[in-house]
Amino acid sequence: MKISTSYFAIIVIALLSVSCEKYLDINKDPNNPVEEYISVEQRLPAAIYHTSLQEVTQLNQLGSFWGGYWGTSTEGSNTYKKEQLYNGPAIMAKRDGIPIWENGYTYLNYYELLRIDAEGEGAPAYKAIAMVMQAWHYMRLVDTYGDIPFTQALQGQKYPRPVYDNGADVYKSSIDMLSTAVELLGRSPLPSEKRPGKDDILFNGDLSKWIKFANTIKLRALMRGSEVNSSSYIQSEISKILTAPSVSTTASVFLTETAQVQPGFNATNLNPFWSTYYRNSSNKTTNGYIHIRPTQFAIDSYKLLSDPRLSRLYAKTKSGEYKGVIFGYEGSDAEYNKDNTSPLLGPSENGGKAAAILKSQTQPIILLSAAESWFLLAEAAHRGWISGDAAEYYRNGISASMQQMEVSSSERDTYLSRPDVVYNNTLERIILQKWLALNSISGFEAWSDYRRVGLPEIPNTPGASPDERPRRLLYPETEVQTNIAEVTKRDVSDITTARVWWDKE
Numbered sequence: 001m002k003i004s005t006s007y008f009a010i011i012v013i014a015l016l017s018v019s020c021e022k023y024l025d026i027n028k029d030p031n032n033p034v035e036e037y038i039s040v041e042q043r044l045p046a047a048i049y050h051t052s053l054q055e056v057t058q059l060n061q062l063g064s065f066w067g068g069y070w071g072t073s074t075e076g077s078n079t080y081k082k083e084q085l086y087n088g089p090a091i092m093a094k095r096d097g098i099p100i101w102e103n104g105y106t107y108l109n110y111y112e113l114l115r116i117d118a119e120g121e122g123a124p125a126y127k128a129i130a131m132v133m134q135a136w137h138y139m140r141l142v143d144t145y146g147d148i149p150f151t152q153a154l155q156g157q158k159y160p161r162p163v164y165d166n167g168a169d170v171y172k173s174s175i176d177m178l179s180t181a182v183e184l185l186g187r188s189p190l191p192s193e194k195r196p197g198k199d200d201i202l203f204n205g206d207l208s209k210w211i212k213f214a215n216t217i218k219l220r221a222l223m224r225g226s227e228v229n230s231s232s233y234i235q236s237e238i239s240k241i242l243t244a245p246s247v248s249t250t251a252s253v254f255l256t257e258t259a260q261v262q263p264g265f266n267a268t269n270l271n272p273f274w275s276t277y278y279r280n281s282s283n284k285t286t287n288g289y290i291h292i293r294p295t296q297f298a299i300d301s302y303k304l305l306s307d308p309r310l311s312r313l314y315a316k317t318k319s320g321e322y323k324g325v326i327f328g329y330e331g332s333d334a335e336y337n338k339d340n341t342s343p344l345l346g347p348s349e350n351g352g353k354a355a356a357i358l359k360s361q362t363q364p365i366i367l368l369s370a371a372e373s374w375f376l377l378a379e380a381a382h383r384g385w386i387s388g389d390a391a392e393y394y395r396n397g398i399s400a401s402m403q404q405m406e407v408s409s410s411e412r413d414t415y416l417s418r419p420d421v422v423y424n425n426t427l428e429r430i431i432l433q434k435w436l437a438l439n440s441i442s443g444f445e446a447w448s449d450y451r452r453v454g455l456p457e458i459p460n461t462p463g464a465s466p467d468e469r470p471r472r473l474l475y476p477e478t479e480v481q482t483n484i485a486e487v488t489k490r491d492v493s494d495i496t497t498a499r500v501w502w503d504k505e
Contacts, residue, residue, distance in 0.1 A: 040126040041199045043114040052261035052365040059444040067446030068458035071325035073338040076291020084328040088495035092474040123194035128184035135174035142167040167501035255373040260364035270361040296324035308411040312356035314342040315349040328461025356405035371401040375434035391423040401437035431455040451503040
């Protein structure tokens with residue numbers, strides 16, 4: 001991963017009178033928490049920051065390649081070769097691999113310490129937040145690897161080689177964890193209880209937003225199982241959300257705003273997406289900016305609909321056109337050089353104005369967008385699992401994306417009136433617009449949707465057979481070396497054959 005490690009030492013927030021080193025002190029053993037007391041006010045922002053960091057870098061990058069958004073210029077083909085050629089062993093390698101497993105369990109470990117400390121301090125709101133984020137990470141690990149440790153996880157001294165739980169069971173347990181967390185968040189607090197405030201760098205202590213966030217994560221999880229779980233189970237779990245005492249409308253219990261993390265980025269400690277894929281602290285363009293290019297498929301998808309987001313996402317080439325690349329192309333054709341293809345658009349290429357993805361060096365990290373939430377509701381309504389108008393949810397998803405990507409209301413309205421954009425009661429149209437909205441924001445969700453329902457029809461890397469697609473990652477070398485008995489029980493031979501539990505496409 002070509003991502004600066006300096007963010008693991010960033011001063012996350014200036015409002016706490018603690019040292020940076022203490023503030024981001026995350027235990028490095030992913031299966032053996034250190035019982036060291038740190039106040040919940042100190043643990044919470046560090047944990048949330050690292051969750052968002054993994055989301056915007058490791059997961060978004062991998063998903064943006066495999067979800068159809070990104071390829072590379074000719075100059076960058078070797079930089080991301082393992083991703084473009086589906087080289088599972090290289091991705092799992094301890095050196096130069098992608099440590100999603102290691103980081104995921106490290107952060108789970110940190111939330112576990114937050115939960116333990118919250119219980120000791122009489123801070124149920126912090127405990128509930130820790131549970132929400134643990135559910136998030138457990139499901140991300142299942143989405144990436146399949147079966148994982150759950151019941152014996154985070155207990156290194158007791159279970160140094162934890163057994164793996166079935167991915168579907170981990171999902172159900174995580175959904176239950178979210179339900180329990182919502183109950184905790186919704187209870188009336190005692191005067192003596194600690195409640196998050198500015199240390200909550202996601203929602204600034206607004207527990208009602210944490211409830212909506214948890215419900216939206218749960219809805220996402222239920223949509224993951226759309227092709228394999230029974231409708232009765234999904235509807236039963238959605239009913240638990242909608243029958244809560246404070247519910248007035250379906251949309252009122254889910255996010256209608258973007259969940260974004262703002263730890264206090266500044267001119268020295270930049271937003272990590274910006275500093276990885278655009279410009280560094282010296283305002284010099286990065287290798288990521290030079291190497292990453294949109295696929296021609298992405299360019300054509302926006303062009304086909306005369307989508308105004310195209311001009312906010314990418315800069316034109318010197319010849320005055322939008323030009324993409326072929327994902328996985330290994331040749332040396334000058335047609336795909338950096339000078340002949342479109343880079344991401346940033347303020348320097350946009351007259352100093354914010355663009356769709358690159359707005360400023362201090363922009364927040366998007367953890368879950370409002371657009372994604374609306375499209376989840378649209379799909380649930382389309383499938384008959386919730387009440388409400390699927391067409392309205394669908395339009396709201398497009399509108400939220402347009403607002404996020406700096407599109408004017410008049411351009412939005414014109415776009416929404418197009419016959420090939422108007423909701424036509426098909427899943428294909430919902431997933432396409434969701435895909436267009438999540439471009440480079442949540443590539444992991446795009447890849448997951450493709451694995452789940454096969455939409456949109458993303459071109460494959462050259463030379464691969466039509467059904468030879470990356471379905472999951474191999475377990476990392478670190479796990480193979482320490483827990484080989486569990487690893488060998490699973491099909492781990494090829495990332496294009498073994499599937500996670502919900503992937504039946």
